[in-house]
Amino acid sequence: EIFSFMVWASLIPPIPLFLTAWLMHGSAPFETLQASLDLTAILSILFQVYLATHFAYWGWNSLLKLYPVSTVAPLSLLVPVVGMASAALLLGESLSVLQLGGAVLIMAGLYINVFGLRLVRPGMARG
Numbered sequence: 001e002i003f004s005f006m007v008w009a010s011l012i013p014p015i016p017l018f019l020t021a022w023l024m025h026g027s028a029p030f031e032t033l034q035a036s037l038d039l040t041a042i043l044s045i046l047f048q049v050y051l052a053t054h055f056a057y058w059g060w061n062s063l064l065k066l067y068p069v070s071t072v073a074p075l076s077l078l079v080p081v082v083g084m085a086s087a088a089l090l091l092g093e094s095l096s097v098l099q100l101g102g103a104v105l106i107m108a109g110l111y112i113n114v115f116g117l118r119l120v121r122p123g124m125a126r127g
Contacts, residue, residue, distance in 0.1 A: 002061035006054050074113050077106050 021029055063072045081103045087093040095103075 003054060003058045006057050010049070010053065074110055077110060081106055 060072075063075075084093075084095055084099055084103060088095050
């Protein structure tokens with residue numbers, strides 16, 4: 001039950017994170033915390049906790065139950081590509097030529113990895 005594991009595992013990381021923040025910056029970040037929490041910050045935290053962490057890991061592990069690791073693992077390379085594309089589409093960020101070239105290179109590599117055997121021997125199913 002990966003979702004249960006993720007929920008329980010999420011209880012531990014805040015402790016060293018808060019301790020590290022306190023050791024590095026003292027009590028200042030904690031004194032201004034309530035004033036800096038607005039609706040955008042709260043929604044961002046909820047997105048990171050539920051969608052980006054719990055739901056994504058649940059989906060990832062669901063794929064690992066159905067397919068071999070060698071099939072699923074290369075798809076993790078899509079994370080930065082989707083992140084850059086989302087930032088460009090949703091936030092209006094501009095992508096550099098180097099970023100676009102990297103995304104094309106990743107997509108080409110994934111295409112070869114996923115469909116390569118079928119390209120060499122058409123009609124042959126990948127095992």
